[in-house]
Amino acid sequence: DTGVSQDPRHKITKRGQNVTFRCDPISEHNRLYWYRQTLGQGPEFLTYFQNEAQLEKSRLLSDRFSAERPKGSFSTLEIQRTEQGDSAMYLCASSFLWTGSPLGYTFGSGTRLTVV
Amino acid sequence: AQTVTQSQPEMSVQEAETVTLSCTYDTSENNYYLFWYKQPPSRQMILVIRQEAYKQQNATENRFSVNFQKAAKSFSLKISDSQLGDTAMYFCAFMKHGGLNNDMRFGAGTRLTVKP
Numbered sequence: 001d002t003g004v005s006q007d008p009r010h011k012i013t014k015r016g017q018n019v020t021f022r023c024d025p026i027s028e029h030n031r032l033y034w035y036r037q038t039l040g041q042g043p044e045f046l047t048y049f050q051n052e053a054q055l056e057k058s059r060l061l062s063d064r065f066s067a068e069r070p071k072g073s074f075s076t077l078e079i080q081r082t083e084q085g086d087s088a089m090y091l092c093a094s095s096f097l098w099t100g101s102p103l104g105y106t107f108g109s110g111t112r113l114t115v116v
Numbered sequence: 117a118q119t120v121t122q123s124q125p126e127m128s129v130q131e132a133e134t135v136t137l138s139c140t141y142d143t144s145e146n147n148y149y150l151f152w153y154k155q156p157p158s159r160q161m162i163l164v165i166r167q168e169a170y171k172q173q174n175a176t177e178n179r180f181s182v183n184f185q186k187a188a189k190s191f192s193l194k195i196s197d198s199q200l201g202d203t204a205m206y207f208c209a210f211m212k213h214g215g216l217n218n219d220m221r222f223g224a225g226t227r228l229t230v231k232p
Binding site for chain 2: 042045106108
């Protein structure tokens with residue numbers, strides 16, 4: 001297992017188009033998180049899954065955003081009718097939740113979205 | 117809601133010297149975790165150090181140590197013997213213990229430059 005993988009690394013799309021990103025977490029991890037990071041800012045929480053259940057969604061996640069994690073493995077984040085304000089780095093992270101203290105997240109390299 | 121504040125947008129330090137990055141947070145929780153993450157230019161975020169709020173002893177990882185002041189809600193990172201490879205964005209993060217909504221929340225980051 002080589003860590004958290006995200007695909008694609010870069011995506012340029014025209015405004016109004018739909019885009020989909022994929023995240024493959026570390027296989028032993030049961031939690032998967034999506035964050036959005038704009039230039040010079042910290043990551044902003046979007047949503048997370050525990051196994052296949054989506055447990056929390058941020059108010060940042062408008063109706064145009066949808067995330068899935070079928071079978072509790074990889075996850076996809078889809079943005080419909082993209083807007084220029086959606087341009088950002090989309091980060092995926094995974095962790096293993098157990099009864100002890102968390103070990104922190106393992107992040108992927110991110111997908112940089114540019115909406116033109 | 118928990119908020120994390122990093123009041124130093126940018127800092128610089130000479131190689132081999134010591135630098136301290138500040139972080140404060142606001143929460144009504146008693147049990148939580150604090151983290152410092154490092155994000156090198158164009159590279160993925162990696163965990164530097166973590167602290168459990170119930171532990172009074174400050175965490176240490178080689179050249180990295182924290183000064184955790186629970187009453188003051190302060191969590192600073194000290195980097196000793198700074199190296200050129202320490203140049204990166206540093207993010208302070210908070211995560212409450214347990215429950216469903218315990219995703220990680222990040223500060224805006226501090227850009228650290230280590231000068232030769």
